[in-house]
Amino acid sequence: MARPGPGMPHGIYYYDYKRKDWLLLRKDGEPLKPGELGDGLYVIYFYNLMCGACRAFTPHWMVFAEVMAGKLDNVIPLVVLCDWFSSMCDSKAAGDTFNEFDVDSTPTVIMVKVKGGSIIDKSRLSGVVSSDDLFKIAKRYAKL
Secondary structure (H helix, E strand, O other): OOOOOOOOOOEEEEEEOOOOEEEEEEOOOOOOOOOOOOOEEEEEEEEEOOOHHHHHHHHHHHHHHHHHHHHOOOEEEEEEEEOEOEOEOOOHHHHHHHHHOOOOOOOEEEEEEEEOOEEEEEEEEEOOOOHHHHHHHHHHHHOO
16 A cells, blocks of 8 residues: 655545545646545645654554544545645645645645535644544534
Protein backbone atom coordinates (compact mmCIF):
# COMPACT_ATOMS: atom_id res chain seq x y z
CA MET A 1 0.00 0.00 0.00
CA ALA A 2 1.36 3.40 -1.00
CA ARG A 3 0.66 6.07 1.60
CA PRO A 4 0.86 9.79 0.87
CA GLY A 5 4.18 11.01 2.21
CA PRO A 6 7.87 11.26 1.36
CA GLY A 7 8.61 9.96 -2.12
CA MET A 8 5.00 10.30 -3.29
CA PRO A 9 3.91 12.92 -5.82
CA HIS A 10 2.34 16.07 -4.45
CA GLY A 11 -1.42 16.09 -4.90
CA ILE A 12 -4.79 15.24 -3.37
CA TYR A 13 -5.24 11.65 -2.15
CA TYR A 14 -8.26 9.77 -0.79
CA TYR A 15 -8.50 6.46 1.04
CA ASP A 16 -10.41 3.72 -0.81
CA TYR A 17 -11.80 1.28 1.80
CA LYS A 18 -12.63 -1.42 -0.73
CA ARG A 19 -9.10 -1.49 -2.12
CA LYS A 20 -7.54 -0.66 1.25
CA ASP A 21 -5.25 1.80 -0.49
CA TRP A 22 -4.57 5.49 -0.93
CA LEU A 23 -5.35 6.73 -4.44
CA LEU A 24 -4.31 9.95 -6.11
CA LEU A 25 -7.48 11.92 -6.78
CA ARG A 26 -5.58 14.51 -8.79
CA LYS A 27 -2.34 16.40 -9.12
CA ASP A 28 -3.45 18.99 -11.66
CA GLY A 29 -6.64 20.93 -12.11
CA GLU A 30 -9.08 22.34 -9.61
CA PRO A 31 -8.74 22.45 -5.82
CA LEU A 32 -10.71 19.93 -3.75
CA LYS A 33 -14.41 20.68 -3.52
CA PRO A 34 -16.18 19.02 -0.58
CA GLY A 35 -19.03 17.03 -2.08
CA GLU A 36 -17.24 16.00 -5.28
CA LEU A 37 -16.98 12.41 -3.99
CA GLY A 38 -20.59 12.39 -2.80
CA ASP A 39 -22.22 13.21 0.53
CA GLY A 40 -20.42 12.43 3.76
CA LEU A 41 -17.83 13.71 6.18
CA TYR A 42 -14.72 14.90 4.36
CA VAL A 43 -11.78 14.68 6.76
CA ILE A 44 -8.95 16.53 5.03
CA TYR A 45 -5.37 16.37 6.33
CA PHE A 46 -3.10 19.17 5.07
CA TYR A 47 0.36 17.63 5.12
CA ASN A 48 3.61 19.51 4.52
CA LEU A 49 6.54 17.14 3.99
CA MET A 50 8.98 19.65 5.52
CA CYS A 51 6.90 20.00 8.72
CA GLY A 52 8.29 18.29 11.82
CA ALA A 53 4.93 18.33 13.58
CA CYS A 54 3.37 16.66 10.52
CA ARG A 55 5.88 13.81 10.82
CA ALA A 56 4.75 13.35 14.44
CA PHE A 57 1.06 13.54 13.50
CA THR A 58 1.03 11.35 10.38
CA PRO A 59 1.11 7.97 12.23
CA HIS A 60 -1.99 9.07 14.22
CA TRP A 61 -3.66 10.20 11.00
CA MET A 62 -2.99 6.92 9.21
CA VAL A 63 -4.44 4.86 12.09
CA PHE A 64 -7.54 7.05 12.03
CA ALA A 65 -7.94 7.05 8.26
CA GLU A 66 -7.19 3.38 7.59
CA VAL A 67 -8.72 1.73 10.66
CA MET A 68 -10.99 3.97 12.68
CA ALA A 69 -12.64 5.98 9.90
CA GLY A 70 -13.63 2.78 8.13
CA LYS A 71 -15.96 2.07 11.03
CA LEU A 72 -17.97 5.23 10.39
CA ASP A 73 -20.43 5.52 7.52
CA ASN A 74 -19.67 8.03 4.78
CA VAL A 75 -16.33 9.26 6.15
CA ILE A 76 -13.98 10.28 3.35
CA PRO A 77 -10.35 10.71 4.50
CA LEU A 78 -8.20 12.85 2.23
CA VAL A 79 -4.60 14.09 2.27
CA VAL A 80 -3.48 17.28 0.56
CA LEU A 81 0.29 16.81 0.14
CA CYS A 82 2.95 19.45 -0.64
CA ASP A 83 6.51 20.17 0.48
CA TRP A 84 5.59 23.52 2.03
CA PHE A 85 2.06 24.92 1.64
CA SER A 86 1.36 26.28 -1.85
CA SER A 87 4.78 27.97 -2.14
CA MET A 88 6.64 24.66 -2.57
CA CYS A 89 4.14 22.38 -4.25
CA ASP A 90 4.43 20.51 -7.55
CA SER A 91 0.65 20.08 -7.66
CA LYS A 92 -1.59 22.93 -8.73
CA ALA A 93 -4.63 21.16 -7.28
CA ALA A 94 -2.98 20.61 -3.88
CA GLY A 95 -1.45 24.09 -3.69
CA ASP A 96 -4.74 25.71 -4.62
CA THR A 97 -6.52 23.56 -2.00
CA PHE A 98 -4.13 24.85 0.72
CA ASN A 99 -5.07 28.39 -0.40
CA GLU A 100 -8.80 27.67 -0.81
CA PHE A 101 -9.04 26.39 2.78
CA ASP A 102 -6.73 29.16 4.07
CA VAL A 103 -4.33 26.70 5.71
CA ASP A 104 -1.40 28.60 7.21
CA SER A 105 -0.17 26.09 9.80
CA THR A 106 0.28 22.34 9.77
CA PRO A 107 -0.68 19.76 10.62
CA THR A 108 -4.24 20.91 10.03
CA VAL A 109 -7.31 18.70 9.67
CA ILE A 110 -10.51 20.17 8.32
CA MET A 111 -13.78 18.28 8.64
CA VAL A 112 -16.55 19.23 6.25
CA LYS A 113 -19.99 17.61 6.47
CA VAL A 114 -21.78 17.48 3.11
CA LYS A 115 -25.44 16.52 2.82
CA GLY A 116 -27.53 16.83 -0.33
CA GLY A 117 -24.50 18.32 -2.06
CA SER A 118 -24.35 21.26 0.39
CA ILE A 119 -21.92 21.98 3.21
CA ILE A 120 -23.85 21.80 6.49
CA ASP A 121 -20.94 22.02 8.96
CA LYS A 122 -17.22 22.67 9.02
CA SER A 123 -14.54 22.36 11.71
CA ARG A 124 -10.77 22.93 11.85
CA LEU A 125 -8.19 21.18 14.05
CA SER A 126 -4.58 22.35 14.20
CA GLY A 127 -1.59 20.63 15.73
CA VAL A 128 -0.88 17.05 16.69
CA VAL A 129 -4.05 15.17 17.67
CA SER A 130 -4.24 11.48 18.63
CA SER A 131 -6.10 8.97 16.47
CA ASP A 132 -8.52 8.42 19.38
CA ASP A 133 -9.34 12.13 19.51
CA LEU A 134 -9.77 12.25 15.74
CA PHE A 135 -12.18 9.32 15.92
CA LYS A 136 -14.24 10.97 18.69
CA ILE A 137 -14.50 14.24 16.79
CA ALA A 138 -15.29 12.56 13.46
CA LYS A 139 -17.93 10.37 15.11
CA ARG A 140 -19.66 13.48 16.48
CA TYR A 141 -19.60 15.21 13.06
CA ALA A 142 -20.65 12.06 11.17
CA LYS A 143 -23.91 12.01 13.17
CA LEU A 144 -24.96 15.51 12.04
